[in-house]
Amino acid sequence: MSYSGEVYVAIVGCGFVVDYYMVTLRAYPWIKIAGVYDIDTARLEQFVSFYDLHAYGSMEELLEDEKVSIVLNLTDPRSHYEVSRRCLEAGLNVYSEKPLAMRYQEAEDLVALAEDRGLQISSAPCSILGNTAQTLWRAVRDQVVGNVRLVYAELDDGMVHRMRYDKWRSRSGAPWPYKDEFEVGCTMEHAGYYLAWLMAIFGPVRSVTAYSDCLIPDKVPGQVLNPPDTPDMSVGLLKFENGVVARLTTTIVAPNDHSIRVIGDGGVLEVDDCWFNDAPVKLRKLHTIRRKTFLSPFRSVYKLRGAPGKRLADTGGNRMDFAAGVAELALAIAEGRLSRLSPRFSLHVTEVALALQNAGTAADVYMTRSRFSPVSPLPWSEA
Ligand SMILES: NC(=O)c1ccc[n+]([C@@H]2O[C@H](COP(=O)([O-])OP(=O)(O)OC[C@H]3O[C@@H](n4cnc5c(N)ncnc54)[C@H](O)[C@@H]3O)[C@@H](O)[C@H]2O)c1
Incomplete structure (x- = not known):
């Protein structure tokens, strides 16, 4: 940009x-x-x-x-x-x-x-503007795996409470704010990474059926967190207005897994880690030979010609272009249009993250209130 x-x-x-x-x-x-x-x-x-x-x-x-x-x-x-x-x-x-x-x-x-x-x-997050998300989105638009029915997306970050988080420092010397991270909760911190992808690709979510819980209350030895029981795991089923269902899991309990599987009638599109904005999009097609129908055991890379070959900076265990959302907003203002991460899009992402986080252990189905205008893909992905 x-x-x-x-x-x-x-x-x-x-x-x-x-x-x-x-x-x-x-x-x-x-x-x-x-x-x-x-x-x-x-x-x-x-x-x-x-x-x-x-x-x-x-x-x-x-x-x-x-x-x-x-x-x-x-x-x-x-x-x-x-x-x-x-x-x-x-x-x-x-x-x-x-x-x-x-x-x-x-x-x-x-x-x-x-x-x-x-x-x-x-x-934020703005990784929908990255090569991986744009490529996945184009594959869905092109029906590379036919009609998409179901998505499984994981944002598991490993057992953070067992790590030496008190020693983590940024490049310029700021400590990782572990107390705040645990109090705010991994769902508010991380669910947005996939919510933004899913909402740009499939449109607004109509309902959320979720469970959230605090499995590890004593994450910081000797300190009481405020609140003491912010969920450290949530699982939600999102029903999109277009009929697609997605299951999104967010935890700081299960081993690291930031993968997504987009399941259609003709196969599965997979990304291993959404925190790498240049991760390959992989494809497994459904084949029928005689009377047998099976998913290919091999994953081919689904590539788009014209993807900008930008080298992404290593941002510490991930490669995310944090500044892309700022650039998109600045360009949108200069061009007199709404940012692709428009205010109402950002509101919808926030609403669903809150519904997941606040579900608790016996939630009713949550019907969303906010809506947003369709998000347009980046021009290079349409060429
Ligand atoms: N920590 C991460 O790994 C990470 C990664 C991606 C995104 N984020 C997001 O980035 C944001 C910041 O996270 P962080 O880890 O840098 O937090 P942090 O606690 O390290 O930094 C926040 C800073 O804001 C300052 N601040 C608070 N209120 C202020 C005010 N009213 N006026 C001026 N300064 C104020 C604090 O003094 C602090 O220096 C959060 O929204 C978080 O979700 C964090």
Whole structure:
């Protein structure tokens, strides 16, 4: 995604994730960082000296910077609503890390506020803009496996509580915020990675039938979490308006598995890990020989000609282009259109993630409220 002008962004929150943005923003040299702000002044100083950036003295100063058109809200999830609201009220577009907010009503308020002011708010994740998701989407559009009926998607992250998470540091020295991660919950942190793919490909979800539970309450020895029982696993069945059913599992209990299987009448499309935005899309076709019908034991790679051959930066155990969503929003504003990660699309992703997280152990079927206009694929994937 290239642009002939310059777009100035400001960053709020320079914790663990901001380095992922710093590394991936390099691929978009037309996006300039006007300055950054964090309420933690020690961390702010450490960060700006590491990258030689301008630090704002206050949030007010950031909001008054006339160069800035987009604020990257990289604060912790429970601060997203307040920070995004202030930015929108100040007339600035927002690219928020996931989720848009921790409550549906707050997320809806942000979207309504943006629409009211003629602004946009987009939420990560943005990996639907990556080669893998675009290729998978094209394969579905082209009915490479016939009519799709069912999807199994996994976002298992391994037994994080057994790892040395207290030792994890970002490139510029921020600790991994394990307490916050456990309190916010893996479903709010991770489900969006596949929800965004599924919603772009299949459209809105009509209903969610889910179970969520806290299997490991004592993740941090000697510390009581607040709340103490945020689910560390959820399983949901999503019924899409177009009839497709998807099962999405999100845990920090089961061994690492970020795979997806898209099952159609004529075979299965598979991706081994959605956190690698350049992972191959693999295809297993259904064959019939005489009276026997079987799925090919061999996986061929389904490739699209014309996919941009961009080298993705290693963002620490994954290869995700975190900055692509920012670039897409900036281009959309310049072109006078809605971002592919439009406010209502981001709201729908947030609503379904909340339905999965909040299901508990005896939930009724949840009927979604939000809807979004169809998302368009990237032009290269249609050539
Ligand atoms: N940690 C990861 O591996 C990871 C990966 C991908 C996405 N994310 C997402 O990125 C976001 C940030 O995560 P993180 O790990 O960097 O969290 P973090 O806790 O390390 O950093 C958040 C930063 O925001 C600052 N902050 C909080 N409220 C603020 C406010 N009102 N004004 C200014 N600064 C404020 C904090 O002081 C902190 O430095 C979250 O939404 C998370 O879901 C995290």
